[in-house]
Amino acid sequence: MPTPPRSTRFPWSGRWNGVIGASALALLLSSCSLIEIEDAPLSAVEPRGPFAEQINNLFWPVFWIAVVIFVIVQGGILFSIIAxxxxxxxxxxxxxxxxxxxEITWTVIPALILAAIAVPTVSTVFDLTECGDDAMTVEITGHQWWFEYDYPGLGxxxxxxxVMPADQEVCAVMTSADVLHNYWVPxxxxxxxLVPxxxxxxxxxxxxxGEYWGHCAEFCGLSHSLMRARVLAVTDAEWDAWVSEQQAAATVPAEGTPAYEGxxxxxxxxxxxxxxxYGDASEFTNIRSDDVFRGPNLTHFSSRNVFxxxxxxxxxLSYDDALEQWLANPPDVKPGSFMPNLGLTQNxxxxxxxxxxTLK
Ligand code: HEC
Ligand SMILES: [Cu+2]
Structure with a gap:
């Protein structure tokens, strides 16, 4: 039988293959740069605490085992194709x-490898879902599109x-007020x-x-990509100061000032x-309970560097400009925002x- 012409043997081949292949590879490699955490705040391979460390210690051995298998299998295929x-x-x-x-050999070897990997994987998965006895509980509630944090013991x-003390385990007990969210501080x-x-x-x-960045990791509606999280780990002294600041009621501004008008x-x-x-005695106090729709608690709004x-x-964007833009038209800043445009004047x-x- 005569050899068919090249173009019918490989209908997809052509001089563009190299270009397309190289571009795809460049794109792929650009996504996995292992840079420092300051530049890549959501890097999953820069652990800064024992639990992320546990995952990391599992990830790298499994990754290198996969690399070895990849090289052996692909090498065998390439060898066969050429030889x-x-x-x-x-x-x-x-x-x-x-x-x-x-057939038996190449069924048993992968099964043994998987079994060997399964042992530390399963024990880590279980270990990561059960809080230690000395952990401090923080309740996290997901809302479209922000995270609420309640410290039940501290009110x-x-x-x-x-905010949490460094070197102290926090047991996050999580739920959602609306749709599925996912808490991720890599x-x-x-x-x-977070499940309703x-x-x-x-x-x-x-x-x-230090300050650690996070993100909602489950698509949860229009502004999912703008639903972020911060964890601020502080020293014990800073922690005590933060707790007493947060436990204090806000102070009513002096009458006649712009803040009072606000x-x-x-x-x-x-x-x-x-x-x-503003404290139990004040007529200006208003508290929204857990079972009604609510936006962020503003009692200590200014103590937070992000909102x-x-x-x-x-x-x-400066903090002041951001706040002005937010108040002027929230859905313009965060599409679909449940805080409506209230038609506020500049005044x-x-x-x-x-x-x-004043809400420090
Ligand atoms: C219909 C409900 C609703 C009303 C009315 C409303 N807000 Fe909001 N507000 C929200 C929600 C929900 C968020 C969170 C939005 C987000 O992050 O996606 C929010 C966020 C904020 C934030 C940012 C808080 C933070 O820590 O992230 C400020 C400040 C704020 N609102 C101020 C106001 C002021 C001032 C008014 C009245 C002039 C007002 N809001 C009226 C629902 C409302
Ligand atoms: Cu979300």
Missing amino acids: FRDRPGRKEPKQIHGNTKL IETANVM ALNGKRY GQETVLRLQADEP MLLYQNLCTTCHTVN AGAYLPYEG DINNLTAWLA
Whole structure:
């Protein structure tokens, strides 16, 4: 039989293959640069605490085993393709299909490898879902599109930034107020779902004080990509100071000031969604319970360096500008936002930002 012309043997081949292949490879490699955590705050291979470390210690051995297998298998394929390639006058090489010994060998070896990997994997998975006895409980509630943090033992309710002591385990008991979310702070642990009507548990611990970035890792609607998280690990002294600051009620601003005007505006427009605690005795206190729709608790809004799901202010935008833009038109900043455009005037916004600055 005459050899068919090249173009019919490989209908997909052509000079573009090389170009397309090289571009695809470049794109792939550009996504996996293993750079320092400062440049890649969501890197999963830069553990900063014992639980992320456990995952890392599992990941690398499995990765290198996979590399060895990849090289052996691909090497075998390449060798066969080249050594046994068709040549004019060459006879068909020896066929090994149906060789029982070989079939058993290459079934048993992968099974043994998988079994060996399964032992540390399963024990790590179980270990990561059961909190230690000395852990401090923080309840995390997912909302579209921000995370709420409640410290049940301390009576603290905050949002966006989870503050915790360094070198102390936090047992995050998580749920969702609306749809599925997923809590992921890669430097501290892997991902875990937040499920409406259910509780899931995640262990978090940072070895050193520092700021750790996170993100919602389950598509949860229009602004999912703007639903971020921060964990701030602090020294013991900073922790004590933070706790007493958060436990204190807010102070009513002096009458006649812009901040006071802002507070009155808040009382008119914002209490259907937000909480501000001025203490039990104050007529200005309004608290939204766990079982109603609520936005972030604003009692200590200014103590947080980020807001709106830890998305604002993003790099290149000042805090003040970000806050103005947010108040002027939330859905413009975060598509689909459940905080509506309230049609505030510039004067309203000035009074509100003056008031928000008093909520330390
Ligand atoms: C209908 C409910 C609703 C009303 C009314 C409302 N908000 Fe909001 N607000 C939200 C929600 C929900 C968020 C969180 C949005 C997000 O991050 O996606 C939010 C976020 C905020 C934030 C950022 C807080 C943080 O820590 O992330 C501020 C500040 C704020 N609102 C101020 C106000 C002020 C001031 C008013 C009244 C003028 C107001 N809101 C009225 C629902 C509301
Ligand atoms: Cu989410």
